[in-house]
Amino acid sequence: MPDGQLLCVVGPSGREGTVTVDGTPVTCVPDRLAVVFQDYGRSLSPRLTVRDNIAIARALV
Secondary structure, rough: OOOOOOOOOOOOOOOOOOEEOEEEEEOOOOOOOOOOOOOHHHHHHOOOOOHHHHHHHHHHH
């Protein structure tokens, strides 16, 4: 994936599957990746736009 692009993996809770990066299964949050949990009240700021919430997450990576 080229630098400067964003990829989002979304799926229903409770499903089984595998997420890989460069062919390696993801078993923890690797460098340069972020996780947003379903309880958005703890991970997103309601005072910010979607774009601004994403910008904060990208700045932390």
